[in-house]
Amino acid sequence: MRIGLTGGIGSGKSTVAGFLREAGAAIVDTDAISRALTLPGGAAMPAITEQFGAEFVTADGALDRDRMRALAFSDTAAKRRLEAILHPLITAEALAQAEAARAPLVVFDVPLLVESGRWRPRVARVLVIDCTVDTQRARVLQRPGWTPARVDGALAAQATREARRAAADAVILNEELPLAALRNEVMSLAARWGCETMTPP
Ligand code: ADP
Numbered sequence: 001m002r003i004g005l006t007g008g009i010g011s012g013k014s015t016v017a018g019f020l021r022e023a024g025a026a027i028v029d030t031d032a033i034s035r036a037l038t039l040p041g042g043a044a045m046p047a048i049t050e051q052f053g054a055e056f057v058t059a060d061g062a063l064d065r066d067r068m069r070a071l072a073f074s075d076t077a078a079k080r081r082l083e084a085i086l087h088p089l090i091t092a093e094a095l096a097q098a099e100a101a102r103a104p105l106v107v108f109d110v111p112l113l114v115e116s117g118r119w120r121p122r123v124a125r126v127l128v129i130d131c132t133v134d135t136q137r138a139r140v141l142q143r144p145g146w147t148p149a150r151v152d153g154a155l156a157a158q159a160t161r162e163a164r165r166a167a168a169d170a171v172i173l174n175e176e177l178p179l180a181a182l183r184n185e186v187m188s189l190a191a192r193w194g195c196e197t198m199t200p201p
Helices: 013-022 030-037 045-052 065-074 076-100 133-141 148-156 161-166 179-192
Strands: 002-007 026-029 106-109 125-130 170-173
Touching: 002 013, 013 026, 013 106, 013 125, 013 179, 026 030, 026 076, 030 076, 030 106, 045 076, 065 076, 076 106, 125 161, 133 148, 170 179
Parallel strands: 002 106, 002 125, 026 106, 125 170
Antiparallel strands: none
């Protein structure tokens, strides 16, 4: 079975992905795929260089992320052009990884699954990791380099809690939940979705 895993920043999505991997699922990390595509020699670099110019490429041949982030933030058309290059490559690589996976459950970890809409037809279920915005803020502010303004910017660029929940087949409320309890919830979901039941730690 193929499922989509999503959640707002700081929801605990990556933590849940780790537990799902532990349960025996194969995780297809679309963020990691996107990053790999824009490293030196990455499959997206020729098209990016052609469309945006060499000034968006670092000396070693990677995407200049800061520069591209600034452009995409202020210029929606540029953002779309970048997505038109990246999205088909991300999808192709994610599907190739899913094909190659030898696991009862394949999990597509997609931060913007609800926002983009192109993943829903490819998965049997959508699992949303949910928590309050206050908790998201508190968790993300623990990360080095994150200010309240940067967190608010990230939150504003993502779907609301309500929109995400409305798109979900299953929701894990990761709020005031000890990590061990979160792990148990994930393990029982994984078992329900085809992974062998794991013995408790
Ligand atoms: P996301 O991938 O959704 O941005 P993470 O899984 O990285 O979120 O979680 C954000 C932070 O919150 C991490 O430091 C993680 O360890 C912590 N965290 C998540 N869920 C819990 C929980 N139930 N209890 C304690 N800490 C948690």
